[in-house]
Amino acid sequence: MTNKRVVLASRPVGPVSESNFRVEDGPLPKPADGEVLVRNLWLSLDPYMRGRMNDAKSYAKGVDLGEVMVGQTAGEVIESRHPNLKKGDKVLTQLGWQLYGSTGDAIKVDASRVPLSCYLGVVGMPGMTAYFGLKEIGQPKAGETVVVSAASGAVGSVVGQLAKLWGCRTVGIAGGREKCDYVKHELGFDAWIDYKAGKLREDLKAACPKGVDVYFDNVGGEIFDLALTRMNLFGRIVVCGTISDYNATEPYRVRNMRAVLVNRLKLQGMIIFDWKDRYGEALKALAGYFAEGKLKYRESVVQGLENAPRGLMDLLNGKNFGKQLVKL
Secondary structure, three states: OEEEEEEEOOOOOOOOOHHHEEEEEEEOOOOOOOOEEEEEEEEEOOOHHHHHOOOOOOOOOOOOOOOEOOOOEEEEEEEEOOOOOOOOOEEEEOOOOEOEEEEOOOEEOOOOOOOHHHHHOOOOHHHHHHHHHHHHHHOOOOOOEEEEEOOOOHHHHHHHHHHHHOOOEEEEEEOOHHHHHHHHHHOOOOEEEEHHHOOHHHHHHHHOOOOEEEEEEOOOHHHHHHHHOOEEEEEEEEEOOOHHHOOOOOOOOOOOOHHHHHOOOEEEEOOHHHHHHHHHHHHHHHHHHHHOOOOOOOEEEEEOHHHHHHHHHHHHOOOOOOEEEEEO
16 A cells, blocks of 8 residues: 655745645555554645745744645544554544545544534534634624625634524625525525625625624635725624735735724734634534534535645635535
């Protein structure tokens, strides 16, 4: 048996291309004492990966040239030298873009209660990002208006559903009628805005006649800038992603920052690692909602590790619908 993996071959300047990656074959890893050998079944693709391809300071170390691309994986233990894990256990790992890997940090999950792929999405890192970002930074109160961008995506879809469950009026911003219909009719948002329709300012005002109390930002750029103009006094903004800038060679320059001062807004970045001591709380809450049928989800799946670069490119260009995954 051999291991297939995808490594970073070159650093992108502007948009990511398939030439930035290289597929390699190598020997099967051997687990040391306290480790397991895992066959990865699912790979998560996430916007943060674009930043890890750069040679720049960030909240986490970037990927070195020739190194396996980072990413969360879900798979099955095929050999164990770990005291608490056995062959056949389903686990979450951070083994990245490869078919097999050995690790001592695998987290056992119950795939009979929740589909294994969902531990990378609605009840996994994206779901927990939505949970802590909205609950702890957004601090929504029943009756308030919550707006979320990339509302049909892995994080945004959970943000909106949680806001509804917690008694808020929820408005989703998405791209295209199909995604907007999903946000409204399947996820149950109160209103939607199609940013591709070319009337963002007017549509945001119409959807939020009483202003915005909480804005959960996944995109940055013009949408973030316009959201600032609709924020209510003492509103809260959760800065979770700036995907509109990830492929840009020049960042968007915000024009309405004065709104932060005038309306005494709270604006804070959201990185899920800051809540690692409370992951269990979020997982329990999200799995509970999921079991009750209160959390809906969609997945965009590409087949095969060799197609992971194309999947990431689609994600960064907004072509995914829901959580972007690779089935290995």
